[in-house]
Amino acid sequence: MKKAFLSGINGQDGSYLAELLLEKGYEVHGMIRKSSVFNTQRIEHLINYDYKKNDGAKRFFIHYGDLIDGASLTRLLRRIAPDEVYNLGAQSHVKVSFDIPLYTGDVVALGTVRILDAIMDIGSKIKFYQASSSEIFGEQSFSYQNEQTPLAPASPYACAKAFSYWMTIIYRKSYNLFACNGILFNHESPRRHETFVTRKITRAIARILKGEQDILYLGNLDAKRDWGYAKEYVYAIWLALQQDQPDDYVIATGENYSVRDFLDESFSLVGLDWKKYVQIDPRLYRPNEVSSLCGDAKKAREKLNWKPKCSFRQLVRLMLESDLNLEGLNLKDFEN
Numbered sequence: 163m164k165k166a167f168l169s170g171i172n173g174q175d176g177s178y179l180a181e182l183l184l185e186k187g188y189e190v191h192g193m194i195r196k197s198s199v200f201n202t203q204r205i206e207h208l209i210n211y212d213y214k215k216n217d218g219a220k221r222f223f224i225h226y227g228d229l230i231d232g233a234s235l236t237r238l239l240r241r242i243a244p245d246e247v248y249n250l251g252a253q254s255h256v257k258v259s260f261d262i263p264l265y266t267g268d269v270v271a272l273g274t275v276r277i278l279d280a281i282m283d284i285g286s287k288i289k290f291y292q293a294s295s296s297e298i299f300g301e302q303s304f305s306y307q308n309e310q311t312p313l314a315p316a317s318p319y320a321c322a323k324a325f326s327y328w329m330t331i332i333y334r335k336s337y338n339l340f341a342c343n344g345i346l347f348n349h350e351s352p353r354r355h356e357t358f359v360t361r362k363i364t365r366a367i368a369r370i371l372k373g374e375q376d377i378l379y380l381g382n383l384d385a386k387r388d389w390g391y392a393k394e395y396v397y398a399i400w401l402a403l404q405q406d407q408p409d410d411y412v413i414a415t416g417e418n419y420s421v422r423d424f425l426d427e428s429f430s431l432v433g434l435d436w437k438k439y440v441q442i443d444p445r446l447y448r449p450n451e452v453s454s455l456c457g458d459a460k461k462a463r464e465k466l467n468w469k470p471k472c473s474f475r476q477l478v479r480l481m482l483e484s485d486l487n488l489e490g491l492n493l494k495d496f497e498n
């Protein structure tokens with residue numbers, strides 16, 4: 163039975179990937195950091211469900227640790243001895259990274275090296291996945307970004323991700339480590355944190371319909387992103403580590419839409435005009451915005467045999483449906 167170790171297990175991707183790995187029969191070990199508030203909401207169903215091995219022993223484990231605490235990482239990896247390590251943990255908010263650049267660099271950039279070094283200490287047979295990001299491309303003149311596109315990070319978060327992207331490649335080349343980068347474009351789901359724009363919008367619509375919110379404050383409506391469905395993207399993450407050779411892959415839908423498009427699509431599903439609710443708050447603008455990102459995932463299609471199925475419209479719908487349900491509402495009751 164394979165063992166996997168995940169940092170960031172309580173994040174959007176960590177929770178979906180843990181489900182996938184458990185379905186595939188893995189023993190799953192997730193790391194959570196100590197927080198003053200409860201931070202296991204996305205994996206409660208996994209903790210409470212009794213995943214068992216054939217011998218009746220447990221298959222799902224949670225450990226305290228932190229990407230800024232290298233000793234905890236080495237200790238955990240030594241004790242667990244995983245076959246695969248997925249580094250998903252991060253201070254993942256681009257705008258927040260301008261407010262806390264040092265912390266972001268510590269977690270996102272140095273945290274990756276701490277895991278890579280722990281793997282080197284323990285044994286280089288472990289396969290390693292690094293959650294890289296389309297943000298490393300920054301502002302580009304190319305309409306589509308792929309594995310050959312030069313990096314031009316535009317935020318502390320992106321810069322830290324670019325550092326860990328290169329360190330993953332450097333450790334692969336220098337120490338023959340099975341280390342892969344997944345360069346994932348934006349991916350969303352009902353488990354997306356509410357501070358990201360898609361979920362902020364779908365959550366706000368549900369609250370507006372419930373009479374709990376009148377105004378939705380947003381920043382730049384013109385930014386375009388390539389939005390896919392997180393559940394499909396974690397399958398690509400897993401596939402990257404099942405190949406014979408380590409490599410780096412762009413994971414994307416190949417279509418992009420603006421924040422304005424997302425507003426049009428989501429509000430119109432419930433028969434509302436977003437212009438009556440949305441107000442621009444200049445504080446939500448980024449000091450340095452990336453105006454447009456759109457991925458070319460040809461390599462993942464050809465080498466991993468991966469392609470996304472969920473369309474932009476389906477994604478908006480499934481997120482909205484879920485947020486309405488959370489408010490005790492039903493999307494069908496609002497559709498024309």
Ligand code: NAP
Pocket residue numbers: 169170171172173174175176194195197201227228229230249250251252253254255269293294295296345346347348349350355
């Ligand atoms: P997410 O929901 O923000 O989850 C990140 C997780 O990292 C959270 O569970 C968080 O813990 C944990 N974390 C934060 N600081 C940590 C630290 N110091 N030590 C250990 N864990 C820490 O992010 P996601 O959307 O699932 O994304 C997963 C990874 O892919 C991230 O690295 C992100 O940067 C990257 N990525 C995401 C996207 C996307 O569109 N979703 C695209 C490209 C790349 P708490 O729960 O305690 O806060």
Ligand code: GDD
Pocket residue numbers: 254255256257294295296297346347348349357358359360362379380381382383385386387421446447448451452455
């Ligand atoms: N968060 C947020 N809140 N974004 C807003 C808002 C707002 O009120 N108004 C407009 N936006 C715009 C942002 O300026 C950005 O251009 C776009 O909406 C998307 O913002 P986010 O949803 O915060 O995502 P992101 O693209 O910055 O970053 C996400 O995707 C990256 C991959 O490209 C995160 O998941 C990163 O961790 C990930 O690497």
